[in-house]
Amino acid sequence: ADVDPGSLRTPIVAVLGHVDHGKTSLLDKIRGSAVSEGEAGAITQHIGATAVPLDTVSSMAGDLVMADDFDLPGLLFIDTPGHHSFSTLRARGGALADIAVLVVDVNDGFQPQTEEALDILRRTGTPFVVAANKVDTTPGWNPKPDSPVKQTYDAQSDRARQRLDENLYEIIGQLSDAGFSADLYWRVQNFQGNIGVVPVSAMTGEGVPDLLAVLMGLSQRYMKNEMEIDLGGPGKGTVLEVKDEKGFGATLDVVLYDGTVTEGDRIVVGGVEGPIVTEVRALLRPRALSEIRTEQEFERLDSVQAASGVKLAAPDLDDAMAGAPVRVVRGRPLEDVIEEVEAELSEIEVETAEQGVVVKADTLGSLEAMANALQEAEIPILRAEVGDIAPRDVAVASTANEAENRVILGFNVDVLPDAERELDRQDVRLFNHDVIYQLVEDYEEFVEERQR
Numbered sequence: 001a002d003v004d005p006g007s008l009r010t011p012i013v014a015v016l017g018h019v020d021h022g023k024t025s026l027l028d029k030i031r032g033s034a035v036s037e038g039e040a041g042a043i044t045q046h047i048g049a050t051a052v053p054l055d056t057v058s059s060m061a062g063d064l065v066m067a068d069d070f071d072l073p074g075l076l077f078i079d080t081p082g083h084h085s086f087s088t089l090r091a092r093g094g095a096l097a098d099i100a101v102l103v104v105d106v107n108d109g110f111q112p113q114t115e116e117a118l119d120i121l122r123r124t125g126t127p128f129v130v131a132a133n134k135v136d137t138t139p140g141w142n143p144k145p146d147s148p149v150k151q152t153y154d155a156q157s158d159r160a161r162q163r164l165d166e167n168l169y170e171i172i173g174q175l176s177d178a179g180f181s182a183d184l185y186w187r188v189q190n191f192q193g194n195i196g197v198v199p200v201s202a203m204t205g206e207g208v209p210d211l212l213a214v215l216m217g218l219s220q221r222y223m224k225n226e227m228e229i230d231l232g233g234p235g236k237g238t239v240l241e242v243k244d245e246k247g248f249g250a251t252l253d254v255v256l257y258d259g260t261v262t263e264g265d266r267i268v269v270g271g272v273e274g275p276i277v278t279e280v281r282a283l284l285r286p287r288a289l290s291e292i293r294t295e296q297e298f299e300r301l302d303s304v305q306a307a308s309g310v311k312l313a314a315p316d317l318d319d320a321m322a323g324a325p326v327r328v329v330r331g332r333p334l335e336d337v338i339e340e341v342e343a344e345l346s347e348i349e350v351e352t353a354e355q356g357v358v359v360k361a362d363t364l365g366s367l368e369a370m371a372n373a374l375q376e377a378e379i380p381i382l383r384a385e386v387g388d389i390a391p392r393d394v395a396v397a398s399t400a401n402e403a404e405n406r407v408i409l410g411f412n413v414d415v416l417p418d419a420e421r422e423l424d425r426q427d428v429r430l431f432n433h434d435v436i437y438q439l440v441e442d443y444e445e446f447v448e449e450r451q452r
């Protein structure tokens with residue numbers, strides 16, 4: 001390795017896919033294998049992220065990853081919970097993730113959230129691989145636990161292999177329909193123009209070595225320049241979630257993708273009413289599982305370096321928005337940093353019309369994805385905001401002349417009790433869903449029915 005690994009940050013890998021297709025199981029398998037390899041201590045459980053150091057990747061991937069061939073410090077995986085859109089993971093007008101794993105159940109193939117994830121990967125230009133998961137469920141499958149996929153694939157009966165092939169080619173066809181040229185990963189020569197499909201099982205670990213190898217290869221080959229950052233510089237991150245925590249009040253779960261954040265740092269965070277300026281009181285990371293039972297849930301850190309997931313406690317965070325930027329001020333004029341945050345927030349500002357629907361979404365990223373989908377479907381937006389559905393939203397929607405516009409489209413949000421009452425009183429239709437496509441479809445159906 002010709003570059004000092006200390007100067008490169010860990011690539012951020014988003015794990016996405018439809019509900020129940022096995023995202024968390026896949027990460028569990030990686031964590032679990034690390035434990036059985038005697039590397040348990042090396043894996044750190046972050047807030048919303050899991051860091052796997054290079055040595056661990058290398059020992060799990062066997063011959064497929066030689067640590068000496070890589071300069072990167074490892075991989076930081078971000079799991080995206082089922083109902084949570086990948087669009088939360090947003091930074092600098094693109095994807096927060098450097099690369100992604102799109103998990104697809106080999107039997108189920110493409111599902112709505114698979115399509116949604118693909119849309120966002122396309123829009124943000126994020127390189128990705130497809131993990132065709134649950135190969136062990138192929139009828140007649142004879143598992144070879146934790147082995148590279150080519151070994152287990154070649155060892156199957158013709159019948160089992162044919163059945164798997166049918167499913168794999170179905171997925172490859174679906175990727176192609178979506179505009180991505182794809183093939184089984186061992187046939188892919190150029191990962192820049194082609195998507196590799198890696199057959200895996202989160203249950204038996206088959207193919208997991210290959211998946212890790214492809215991810216390391218992708219990061220190393222195409223991302224290296226982006227990984228050369230000033231790790232000591234002022235931290236930059238994205239809010240994954242705003243959560244109330246006992247003893248701390250509102251806290252932020254943040255993925256830090258650049259620089260360092262230190263206790264006492266002054267920070268600027270995107271909030272509902274504009275940038276929030278506050279000071280870091282505590283940096284928290286979950287303790288290992290065994291410690292949680294006996295001690296406090298969190299360990300306090302003095303300082304955290306990119307890339308990592310961290311919980312950040314500070315005053316005045318109630319209005320902070322998921323998906324919003326976080327910036328450490330350190331050594332720069334506060335005004336400049338506020339302007340930076342404002343600029344990033346305004347990138348996401350949705351184009352609105354005089355007449356249109358009201359849109360509410362759980363995060364800035366999902367709001368942006370919603371706005372894009374609605375624009376494509378030529379559905380005008382009157383107002384779009386992050387947050388639960390409040391009486392004010394019902395009031396705004398109720399002023400529209402056309403029934404088509406007396407509508408609220410909610411993505412992954414709750415309806416506040418007062419708003420519920422208003423909805424009953426007013427002639428306003430609410431569509432609330434956790435799949436963007438579904439929302440757009442439901443709304444279009446409603447419009448069509450009215451025109452009949």
Ligand code: GTP
Nearest residue numbers: 018019020021022023024025081082134201202203
């Ligand atoms: P959400 O977070 O809800 O979106 O789901 P997920 O994508 O994280 O899926 P999860 O890992 O929770 O797995 C869903 C179910 O599929 C669980 O019952 C798993 O045990 C099962 N499962 C996941 N991977 C495999 C696999 O490779 N083989 C088999 N047989 N079952 C699997």
Ligand code: MG
Nearest residue numbers: 023024081082
């Ligand atoms: Mg999950």
